[in-house]
Amino acid sequence: MPGIAIVTGASRGIGRAIACRLVRDGFKVALNDLPSQRRELEELGNEISQSGNGTFISPADVSVEGEVKAMINDVVSHMGGLDVMVANAGICITKPLTETTNEDFERILSINVNGTFLCYKYAALQMIKQGRGGSILGAASLASKQGWPLLGAYSSSKFAIRGLTQVAAQEFGRYGIRVNAYAPGGVDTPMLSELLESANRIAPNTDIELQRTH
Template sequence: MTTPTHTTERVACITGAASGIGASIARRLAEDGLHVALNDLPDQREALDDLAAEVQSRGVRATVVPGDISEAGGPDDVVARLVSELGQLDVMVSNAGIAEVKPLLEVSAEDWDRMLGINLRGMFLTYTAAARQMIEQGRGGKIIGAASLVAHRPFPMLGHYVASKYGVRGLTQNAAAEWAKHGITVNAYCPGIVDTPMWDLIDERLAEEEGLEPGEAKQKYTEQMISLGRMQRPEDVVGFVSYLASPDSDYMTGQSVIVDGGIHFV
């Protein structure tokens, strides 16, 4: 990677940006005036292109950098391409991840490896690729990861997902401790039950396990667990991500903050 010429403008990369929370984060950071690089798997190229056109209408630059962040060298390639297009990297939002509903006794070694390969290995590779670029630039930066409510408490039927997100929380703390000397802050956001395609899949499997109709599991957990009484929308978390990406959070690092409507109180 080459060291770009510093500008007063800022550039953010969002992984897992094709839909859900990732797409909402890209829109919010564009509204905040950041140029954005949009990443997801190559088969999501059309959705990424549409999102890039949308955010460019807000007066910022956008580039699409597809790639698998769980593969060795994948995030390094993504960062190199976005820097060649946009000149620098100031904010990395490592949002890509998957979920799967299975009782632990049914989780295979392959299930385990896939979950941790994407959610934790991919996070590690993305964090370190971003950190290397930011250190080379020499002016710090913001690294922001997607954890979850389950990084703080278990959730039945999501054991290997829970393990991956507890790992993200630990990785975030360790990265924050190691990279503070470079002016890099590292924090994570922890959503709860969010109305996204990921939670549609969780709802479908929970409904099967509990003998419910599709949609009833989400409604059940919303009514029983969420103090504010409604399911979370992507927009409910992006304001916090905007804060983490802004200078207002310069003295905050190593935190994994729950934004869940009042499910878990710490």
């Protein structure tokens, strides 16, 4: 039976599409992205409301523990619980390893890995408290299965999400909580366009299949 879902990184791209699909499947959906994306979230929320499904806007930075905890508490308070967490938020930096700074690497890990970890942890705590199980999903990528040139930091973060997901699935399964990661290929989103533009600018003569990555 449909229930209540949170989708992070929902203002555009794959996150937006996931939110819309969950709504079509009958879920009440809480929409998350950075506070700077509030307008886009509100536009999507208005679109969803026209279908008659409940929605809630919850801007937060998923790399900040206090904001993730507050987001989940707010969603539970306003919507009545949590049945599905889609930890979709993520960023990509396109650079050769020799030009990737420590700040670049830490920024990607903070959002992609720490953000996913925090969403998994606090969603699981809420679902365990409710006692009715649930489903948690994380955004991996084809780049979580094979490293790609110019995507060293990004690919590292996505490999980490696969490991984190496997551990979470084993630990949370006893509570009836399913944990999975999805690994899409190339999808026509703003992130993919930005990635390809950067790659072509940095290494225009390098034969790499970035079109197959997310």
